[in-house]
Amino acid sequence: MTQSMRYKSISSINGPLIVVSNVQGVKLNELVEIEVGEETKIGQVIELQGNVAIIQVLQGTAGISVGQSYVRFTGDTLKIPVSEEVIGRTLNGLGKAIDGGPEVVGEKFDVNGAPINPVMRLPPKDFIQTGISVIDGLMSVIRGQKLPIFSGYGLPHNLIVSQIVRQAKLLRKQESFAVVFSALGISNEEADFFRVELERANILDRTVFILNLQSDSTIERIVAPRVALTVAEYLAFEKDYHVLVITSDMSNYCEALREVSLARNEIPGRRGYPGYMYSDLATIYERAGIVSGKKGSITQIPVLSMPDDDITHPIPDLTGYITEGQIVLSRSLHLSGIYPPVNVLASLSRLMKDGIGKGYTREDHFEIYARLFSAYAEGLRNKELSSILGEETLTLEERQYVKFAEAFEKKFINQGVDEERSIDETLDLGLEVLSILK
Amino acid sequence: MREGRITRVSGFVVVAEGIPFPMMNEVVLVGEAGLIGEINKISGSKVSIQVYEETTGLKCGDKVVALGRLLSAELGPGVLSQVYDGLQRPLSEIAELAGSFVRAGVKSKRLDHEKKWHFVPVKEPPSKVYGGEIIGRVMENELIEHRILIPPNVKGSLVSLVNEGDYTVVDTIAKVKATTGEEIEVRMAHEWPVKVPRPFVEKLNPDEPLITGIRVIDFMFPIVKGGTSAMPGPFGSGKTVTLQQISKQTDADVVIYVGCGERGNEMADLLEKYKTLTDFRSGRPLVERSVIIANTSNMPVAARESSIFLGVTIAEYFRDMGYNVALIADSTSRWAEALRELSSRMEELPGEEGFPAYLASRLQGFYSRAGKVKTLSGKIGSLAIMGAVSPPGGDFSEPVTQKTIQTVKVFWGLDPDLAYKRHFPAINWLQSYSLYVENVSVWWELNVSERWRILRENLLSVLKEEDELMQIVRLIGSGALSERERAILEIARVIREVLLKQNALDINEAYSDPKKTLAIAEVIDYYREQLLEAVSNNVSLEKILSLNLGREIEKLKTLPLDKCLEESFKLKEKIVVEVSTLPSLVKA
């Protein structure tokens, strides 16, 4: 047992931060417990100055009082117990079961994890089928990849996420597969939606649901994605699962980061987000991967919102600099009734070439992808020209490309929220729309 | 032992008090785990330390031990083929000690001190020796002869030198009596502080291109052996693919690749490629001429700084042996961001966008370590530095991009619009430039063709004209264009699609020999002449286009050198024959 020390010397409280004076032997990033009446809140030491410790409280500072509340330093970092029993369970952002079932017991792991040694990484290979044509066909998700969805307010990312959670599968059935789905800062209605969807699809036996509600502490959101990844690392690297981690919405995580930074009086970076947000996000996204000597893998699909649909906003920008591509949603496709409204030209899966084709999907996959992409690009270009200069300025061939682009959007991209297409169906559909160009 | 105590911990910055006579940039061991740190600021009895490892668990009152030396690299046989972290710890050894994940406080040797190398002396005692002189050699692998140097700061008379035989890097191989009378033991490995540039005799004018095999670079915006270049671009515009392609294809002797604050999977992929791909010039695996320094985005932030300096120090060391060395840093922005975070945690006054006021001088200090030099041993060596820049939001007006552009001689500006269209490499031909065009002209003349300069100018001017014409088209449509102007658009299209666009992922296309590049340019320029002449003779452009000559030229891209040269001759003939047989329209 690590010895613990109890202090009653909180000297100030500012937003999510409390300052405790006259402490000794306190460690950076140590877990603290704050007694507030019957309740115990937890926090982390984020800075030390002489005998003063600055603590970030993970569950809101309401009720904490200067000189009254007790603070206990645990001598250890924040750890959560994990075992295979966690599958099928719903946890809160701090890793505690909130589904009325028994507490999760098991070996304890530090939620911060540690960086994978680059020489121990194996380059991601092999395909995860989402059953969504535009993703599987043109921006395939590869095991061990991190591929975010860039959405915007009012765009149907929740539907897409739920469809991926329900449909995602490996093509080789004998491997174990699990989904860790964490919802950050969502409303009660959204939480109910996801719960119903998970039950409806009867996939609870392979899903871990991590739930942080809008009404929960914002600062808890700093820990929640790390809890999800700690669970995922256990399943992938101790129990050989291929784990898909879906986190929605990372924008809420970034807001929490900003809140702490402002409370610390740090010099704000672009648009008020802390200058270290890139490095901080990297400690989350880089936990995707495959490790030499281990059978499992971690694939991440984080979802985030682009404020004002602006892809240069720090949240999508810094994310795109870390992740291996991006799936960008388009408002104009959404308005024309296309679901899922994926902006094909702006989207990219950087690792796609390593996980498709013979032995993974189908031999002609890459070629179909390349033809669809360039024909669609050409179609959109011609469509734009015709809208500026009039349709009559287009040659017959150019008009065919316009027709192709329209068919591509209506038949290939467009798909029902419950419609699951196998990769074969997707590729055949691609060939079918390409035949318009003959 | 000189010791102090921690009084403050904030992220990767620690303040300590009580270290007697602390030295700027001195290495310290921090806390019980002995984390490696460096003194960064001294004010009275207080020092600020940047810690190169994860600081979780540090406490106020923990001891800090000063080591009395600067942060240094250990240079000697065994450095090649390694993948190091920012502190020169071999990552494979860290994996052996700590498993799949990197943990703080792991201690490991920088070079293997047990392994024996076959040393061949090239000097005989007694004789005078000076710093940087080559006294022997070791075949480090099948490819690279590792020349053993007297450390740059040692000189005097060589008292003894071992015979040919097998020695470790820490065995004494020579004794030098310094002018002070002190006898210095020389080993195959020596230490050099990473932040101190290694000395040389003089800088020379760089005049030889560093060949990359990428046409838009070699032909349009060349870099030289000993030159500097920057490649700014938003995410997804192709920085990493292009720089890694250069690292695989370049005709440098030794390549140092610094992955600074970027993706782990990219490092894994690069390492795998280095092991499996061979350098086509020597037939040897690329890994034999390479050193990778990998400090990924989730690894300790401070070590981004040390990884850049470690990389450039190793690079200078090989330069000092008389080699042409290429250093690639992806991305220098992550290093600048580490400087910003350090500066803000040390509570310095922030400059533009929070970066410290010394950002520009740090960048200059880094790039100024490039150059073609006469080494201390009298050989000619060179070090070229190429850095990726990652501007937030792709905005080139931000400080790191601006200050870098002001420092380097070649600017490869990546354009997200080109990347969206999958035109790779997405180097914008209107914006980019190279200040080495003059320097490399003679090389092109002597080794490839005296026509390079003129071809380059011809084709660039077509691209400029295309840009002007497209502005008109966007306003009033292509109907307003004359036949000649339409012909220019066609030629520009061929230049873009055939000469500039080059798929790095296709093995038949990725490397373009300068002779092949020139042959392609020559054909396109010929096509340009013929097209413009025919159009001026009132030959219908539509008829010329229906000959599909552009598509024929495009086929040259994937041909091997010999075949390409052969076909390009035939193609020129075909162009003149087919175009000249078209009838000229008589104007109504």
Ligand SMILES: Nc1ncnc2c1ncn2[C@@H]1O[C@H](COP(=O)(O)OP(=O)(O)O)[C@@H](O)[C@H]1O
């Ligand atoms: N020269 C090239 N040839 C073919 N594809 C390229 C080339 N350069 C970039 N790409 C494509 O663009 C993607 C992003 O390139 P990358 O170099 O990773 O961008 P950055 O480092 O600027 O973020 C790659 O995954 C690849 O699909």
Ligand SMILES: [Mg+2]
């Ligand atoms: Mg990159």
